[in-house]
Amino acid sequence: MMRRLPVRLSPVADELLSSWIRRHAAFYAIPPLVMLRHCLPEASSLRAADLHLSGDQEIRLANMFATEPAVAHRMTFANVARSSRRLIAMRPTHYCTNCNLGGTEPAPILRSQLLGWRITCPLCGIQLRDARERELPSPFLQYRAAALRGEKLLDDEAERGIGTWTSPTEIARLLLMRRITWPVPPEHELWRFRVLGAIIPDLDHVVAAEQENLPTPAKPILPLYMRPALLAGVAIVESAGPEMLRMMRGYMMGDNRVRFTDAVETMIARASNLRASSQMQLI
Ligand SMILES: [Zn+2]
Structure with missing residues (x-):
């Protein structure tokens, strides 16, 4: 069985799996993909892990990060139907001024920041913002x-x-x-x-x-x-x-x-x- 990490960072609410892995990678000063493969040697990319994990992969990941498989599952887009996945962005397209916590480096990326159909925050309901801060025409x-x-x-x-x-x-x-x-x-x-x-x-x-x-x-x-x-x-x-x-x-x-x-x-x-x-x- 996979050994637990000696130091484990808590996920923030609605954090994306790859973001959580990236923050651990930064803490342990290794590349993010190495961090992921330390746990899942067969993983092809962080994006692929965000989109789909098998039940067995969820269990191994949960063991290493000292959490529940259901928690790991909710950090991914595994529940999103294939037809809707084209609406999942590669990078954050917006943020919520309430729910995005700055300060830490690297800053956590929320799962909802990649959802290309959102104009309001699914966590708190307020209007989302983007980096360009453009007003609605x-x-x-x-x-x-x-x-x-x-x-x-x-x-x-x-x-x-x-x-x-x-x-x-x-x-x-x-x-x-x-x-x-x-x-x-x-x-x-x-x-x-x-x-x-x-x-x-x-x-x-x-x-x-x-x-x-x-x-x-x-x-x-x-x-x-x-x-x-x-x-x-x-x-x-x-x-x-x-x-x-x-x-x-x-x-x-x-x-x-x-x-x-x-x-x-x-x-x-x-x-x-x-x-x-x-x-x-x-x-
Ligand atoms: Zn919010």
Whole structure:
């Protein structure tokens, strides 16, 4: 059995596993990956450990760090559904002025700092901040309530596997696909127009004013000050239902339209299968 560390640092509330390992590595003056492999020789990276640990790995890690396997489990994203993992950032994208404790070096990183769908702190509920301290663009203020609904939809899906008629993460991806506008803009401006802009009409204008290049559907994590627009879009489409998704095909052209249509029809078919099977269970 793995020997316990002679000195063990307490994890802070909601600390990410790799952050806890990094702080021990700093204390023992060894590289973080060496620290991790001291316990799990087969581990490929700290990121991989954050995303998934087997039951056996959780037990070995818990032994070395003198804690419970369930505690180690909660420090990872092992519970997050695969489809939602594209919303987990590589580095912290925001912080909470209440819950992030400065002072110690290296500063602990909280699990919630990597969650790309959050605009409020899951621990204390206040508005999150980012390093650039940018204000929410004022056109987005009116979408605040919808954005909070969108945050909850994505959070329920990712953290608790609670879905609605479709996957909110899938909606977020579709909303970041490019759309076509008339008259067709010059080629160097095509990137600016996304499906989301058809639902949140102020988006195109804010993106242009900020010269912010929105991320692709593959990694739909927006900078914090733009995030409420996407969250609100998710909530609006979710509550409008499948017909709104079908209608949005009108904003697409060519291959993009084919891809969008395929994705939408798959989502709608899955939703009606789900409905049919839950009705069967009631009979
Ligand atoms: Zn907080």
